[in-house]
Amino acid sequence: MAGGKFLPSRRRLLAGSGLGALLGPLLGRYAYAADTLETARNTHLPLSRKSEMSTVGRVDPEFNGFDPHAMLGDWDGGQVSRLADGRRLREYDIVARDREIEIAPGLRFAAWTYNGRVPGPTLRATEGDRIRIRFRNAGSHPHTMHFHGIHAARMDGVPGAGEAAPGESFVYEFDALPFGCHLYHCHSVPLKRHIHKGLYGAFIVDPDPERHPERKEVARSRLLGTPENADWQEFVMVMNGFDTNFDGENEVYAVNTVAHVYAKQPIRIERQRPVRIYLVNVTEFDPVNSFHVHANFFDYYDHGTTLEPTLRTVDTIMQIQAQRGILEFTFAEHEPGLYMFHAHQSEFVELGWMGFFEVQP
């Protein structure tokens, strides 16, 4: 932030003059008392209700047309059909639109969106599925959908290969490979602006257990729709930020767009069921973002492209932009209560990226 040009230079010169004998006794009596502020405020109320560090008010999901709580688990499998060779085909219709969204109570952001929401829909497929995306650009600028995955150069979704001018369309087609926790985003230029305006989303590819006989059970637990998977509480969290005054620094940080939304309304966790988080970092302007959970440790699968953890028993991980991974942990042995999670960059915490798991009895 810029320093305040508040005082004339002459007064500034005076600052070092020291408390004089003339007024010393008088002024001394008024020594500062805020240090002795009542500590009674430090009760054990949930921080969400107690803390003064918070945005004020609530964001209206009606206005936004999307609810960050619903977003946590609304997987979009697309329209499913079978190809001639027996493979599964998933078809999606995605429209880019300009849309004003509310990212903190009362704070509006002129976003560019996929299907009217930020982050865009969480596309979820199984390893080897055929993906067909009918992309229509109803926005005011050229846009693309660039997938982090394996595909042909023609399907890359960059200027010159799969860019749709306003009013135009493009169909992306590729196989869902490799399995893991991925993302898609607009790759039109200027890139910074197109990403931070809101054009991104998670793209999750579940492993096909048949292809991983050596770790079939693990693969089955990751595959949406299996009984093994149903036991898990799965959430997608896209770490993002918004530069509302266009000074190249974010005024708001969040997971799934709305500042402090999971602090004000914690995410409910059933104690006995394990937790899996698909975590994606799309934060613009800052080199890294991070995730930290309180009073617990997790196994981490960087990019989600392995069935063995890439990190075991950690409580903090960091991700550069577009890095992502899967976190697995449990509260089964914990006592019920509110367990905080947040970026372990305090600045991000205080600008909105903080929430709670409310572990049920």
Next chain:
Amino acid sequence: MNARHTWPMIVLAAVLVLAIAAFVRFDPLTALTGGSVPAPPALTIERVTVDQDGFHLSVRGDGREPVQIAQVLVNEAYWRFEQTPPGPVARGERVRIDIPFMWTRGEPHELRLITADGSTFDHVVEVTTTTPVLTMERLAGYALVGLFVGVVPVALGMALLPAMRRFGTRGLGFLLALTLGLLAFLLVDTFAEALEAAERAAGVFDAEVMVWLVAIASFAIIMAFGRRHGTPRGHALAACLAFGIGLHNLGEGLAIGGAVAAGELALGTFLVLGFTLHNITEGIGIATPLVRERVRLPAWLGLVLLAGLPAVFGIWLGVRAAAPQWTALCLAIGAGAIAQVLFEIGDLLRRTAAGTAATWNPLAGFLAGVGVMYATALLV
């Protein structure tokens, strides 16, 4: 004017009214601006006070459209706040923002308002400390400072009057020129302070233009008042001098009080004595028109208080962190008053020095006046 000349005027006026109506109705500017670009929001944080509960901001709407304050940040953290009255802040309207905050003494705190459209408005409390509450005891303490800054030096300067009486015409010419130099310094200093305060004021006040206009008006009014019985001399001129210098000292008091309130200024003995030394020359200036006059004690005392006492009021107002437009207004009146005495002293000097060939004498006096003021200003 007869009817033959009146009719064309009425027709012309009617045409102009119709043109304005058409302008409003068809809004041709939409074609220039595209019609959809909203005016940027504007807010001015006029004053910030600090107490045990936290920060209290006085914020004025400064944009064409009402501005909604969405969130408040302290040191880059969203913080709870209350706005009274709530709702969008209209142009010129003032609202209060209370932020509960356990601040750290002596450290800077960055306050930021973020409006509904994401624009940000910042204010830095440079060295945080409680804004002084004006108890009787404190009022007395600040009055003491004001006396040392304003009254004591003017009295000291005016106490030199008997010594000044021994000067001949040349000596008097030198003193008048010295006063001229002093006033030139004060004029520049007062304008600088006024314009700086104006820059901090909400744009809706157009305070920089206000400073110039008020200074000119103040000059003209005081000039007319001073000359209502002819050219002021003697006591009348000394009173004009004391009035102008008094307003300058009011500004000086505001600056000192404001700096104390902002925690920027540790009031020290040397600082206060520095102001005392700096302002002695003001007393000499006021005494100069009285060199050939018989001065009674009440008149002498009245002049001292007229010039010096405003420093006390200035500090009292300043510690309550007066909104910058009021500071600018006071200083602008002062600048006009100083310009008036500058004019009158110059006139007197011209008449006194007339017929003498001692051109170098007044020049030396003038330079001495400016030089002494500048040199002693370095002390503070």
